[in-house]
Amino acid sequence: MIDIRHLTKRYGRTTAVDDLTFTVTPGQVTAFLGPNGAGKSTTMRLILGLDRPTSGEALIGGKRYEQIRRPLHSVGAMLEARSAHGGRSAYHHLLWLAQSNRIPAARVTHVLATVGLHDAARRRVNGFSLGMTQRLGIAAALLGDPPVLLLDEPVNGLDPEGIVWIRHLMRDLAAEGRTVFVSSHFMAETALTAQHLIVIGRGRLLADATVDDLAGASGSLEEAFLRLTGGTPR
Numbered sequence: 001m002i003d004i005r006h007l008t009k010r011y012g013r014t015t016a017v018d019d020l021t022f023t024v025t026p027g028q029v030t031a032f033l034g035p036n037g038a039g040k041s042t043t044m045r046l047i048l049g050l051d052r053p054t055s056g057e058a059l060i061g062g063k064r065y066e067q068i069r070r071p072l073h074s075v076g077a078m079l080e081a082r083s084a085h086g087g088r089s090a091y092h093h094l095l096w097l098a099q100s101n102r103i104p105a106a107r108v109t110h111v112l113a114t115v116g117l118h119d120a121a122r123r124r125v126n127g128f129s130l131g132m133t134q135r136l137g138i139a140a141a142l143l144g145d146p147p148v149l150l151l152d153e154p155v156n157g158l159d160p161e162g163i164v165w166i167r168h169l170m171r172d173l174a175a176e177g178r179t180v181f182v183s184s185h186f187m188a189e190t191a192l193t194a195q196h197l198i199v200i201g202r203g204r205l206l207a208d209a210t211v212d213d214l215a216g217a218s219g220s221l222e223e224a225f226l227r228l229t230g231g232t233p234r
């Protein structure tokens, strides 16, 4: 469960996140939508303690990130896929992460298989395609078997097979009872993947609704998004 309560973040005169309040519940995929610059990445960084809120709070399982004793076991995140150490193999990148978080090495093999990188485990990460890098980022997020997952635009750079794969993975992770919170720019894909939506614009909450309710009311999710965010259909 993720609880966002009156969360506000200002950078100088820019209000990136403006009094946001919403809850992301377990057992379903919740998509986080908004136009460029709406505040999605800032919100995710605030949830993960990578930035401090100006006011309000973001809680994971009732705690602020910095209060969580073993974070990888509580929340897995993929914010920027290209953060892996390029000279290391996929296996050694994950092993280093596992060892520094007291996670057994067997988990490394397990998550590499889960994301379909088993055969590429010994290859250096700097030779990976964007799609493989995304998969490695997801493997790292899954390493601690966390009940909460945050994925920032995981579909970016994936080919059609990769998109279908990640759709199924996210739905399976949610069906296991996890909280899956995923930002995206792709409405058609979101309509197929998510059950719930949080839509923001200029840092403010525009909608907190089921995909069926929102898409049903406007004909399609794309139209609902454009209506909410003030964009114009072509």
Ligand SMILES: Nc1ncnc2c1ncn2[C@@H]1O[C@H](COP(=O)(O)OP(=O)(O)OP(=O)(O)O)[C@@H](O)[C@H]1O
Pocket: 011, 014, 015, 016, 034, 035, 036, 037, 038, 039, 040, 041, 042, 043
């Ligand atoms: N470190 C920072 N310093 C100053 N301004 C920032 C900083 N981070 C974000 N912003 C500003 O905050 C606003 C929200 O940015 P953010 O990256 O959170 O939006 P986003 O919804 O993730 O956008 P996108 O869809 O383009 O990734 C933007 O106006 C951005 O320029």
